[in-house]
Amino acid sequence: MKQRNLLQGRAAAVTGMVLLLLILLVAVFAPALAPYDPWAMGTPYLPPSSEHLLGTNDIGQDILSELIYGTRVSMFIGVCAALITTIIGTAVGVLAGYFGGIVDHILMAVTNVVIVVPSLPLTVVLVAYLQAGLWNIIIALCVTAWAGTARLIRAQVMQLRQQPFVQLERTLGMGNGYIMLVHILPNVSGIILTRGALSVASAMLSEASLSFLGLGALGQKSWGAILNNAFFRNGVVNNCWWWYYPPILCICVCVVAFMLIGSWDDRRSRGQNLLAM
């Protein structure tokens, strides 16, 4: 039974990885795949045809090309934000869980404040104040997202810290930094990877929300930005479904891909991770 669950878990994760690979290929080979320059203008409001597979928008830009180029922007923002989020979350969680005491109190006080702040409104405000560049969006997305990861990792590290093998390391005269890097970190790698994958999904969603609200990176065609255009430049009013359904679909596929990867559970850590047993 357990064996079967394991295989099912793997199948889901493999599906996610295949999807991700396809998405990455699209992003990398965007110039080769896109039939038109996404900025080039032509006849507006064209429905899908053999010439423009997904039609054109209000200023005649090819929507398929926009989507293909948009993969780059959306993925870049999602992955970068998730990377930063996970690094901050892991660092805070490991330090708080390992040292405990006053370090834990301070770090967790900050984490708790961050958790209770409503994240989307804060992000909106931040983006509105910062200049709407690519990196500012990423920073705004990271400000609150790390807290959940930090809490999870802290809880796990607090248990690990009490394990005899960590105590043994201390009797061997190993420094705290060494113990955290060599002994604690591998034991929370499962959580880090899972949370990292899920963070990409949520960062992409937040980015889409921001772009939809018109707070996205200026001059960048992300999927959220295409949606924003469709909404505020008469796409929805004119019932141009080819304009707003495809970006929604792209976002969904991407998020699902990362969530499937996030369901991956390392066989090794399952068999041997003492805390899972």
Added chain:
Amino acid sequence: MLEIQNLTVRFQLPQGTITALEGVNLTLRDGEKLCVVGESGSGKSVLMLAVLCLLPENACVSGSILLDGEDLLQKSQKDLTEIRGMKLSYVPQGSGNSLNPLLRLGFQVSESLVAHRRLPRRGADQRSIQLLQQFHLGDEEQLVRSYPHTLSGGMRQRALLALGIAPEAPYLVADEPTKGLDSDRVGLVVDCFNSLEGCSLLCVTHDLTFAQQVADRVAIIYAGQMIEYETAEQFFGSPRHPYSKALLDAVPERGLNAIPGFSPGHEDYTDACRFYNRCPCRTAQCQTQPKDRWDGERMVKCIYGAP
């Protein structure tokens, strides 16, 4: 030389204060092997953790622990890190997760050598194999590449012994190193400890047969107090404290006469001798606690132990 002077350990708990060790004095000379024997909960593990300076934060330690004349209790964490790796080594209990489940055995056995002696990784693996071979684990080349969960309990215990002696520290502290080993394997541990030239050993155990084979000296701990401190020869020949006699009578080879009752809990401590309730030769005098009676290098905490 390791000198423990008037060591008292108390734990501050919400329910009140618990005295785990009270006024322990003992000396471990260079190259000497000392076995600390006691029942579960008697405080022998606390003694060991105190020497390693690894007691939990709610522990309140008084007295002094002098390692080559320097008080470990006054040392900074940084100094302790240095001492633990180089001078003071530790063999943990094999039960429980004393090995990191995600790292290969060879890495962990020689980890301290890589960290403190800057041994290159490849050489360290060779050293791991040699160390493991001492304990006849079998197929050591393969073993250093495997993960701890593939080892049996007895193998893990022996691997931890290899890990403990790897730094070749002058002081070795061992926590029940024979737990879960059959008598042949205990023989390997005895051989190993006896071959450690110039290494001082502080070994906590309740295996008296093992203690007899290894120890130069024996310290008996009962309910948080050291009640007898003796050369091994003297102790196994003619123990002086009634508890020590009872302990030896309980060994299978000597008739398996167990002592009735249990040692008192922390809440039951009175002014009387801690062994009063179970002592076969108690008198009215025993209503007040006996003094530590030192006679040169020997000690007994009993009115009968007069030199």
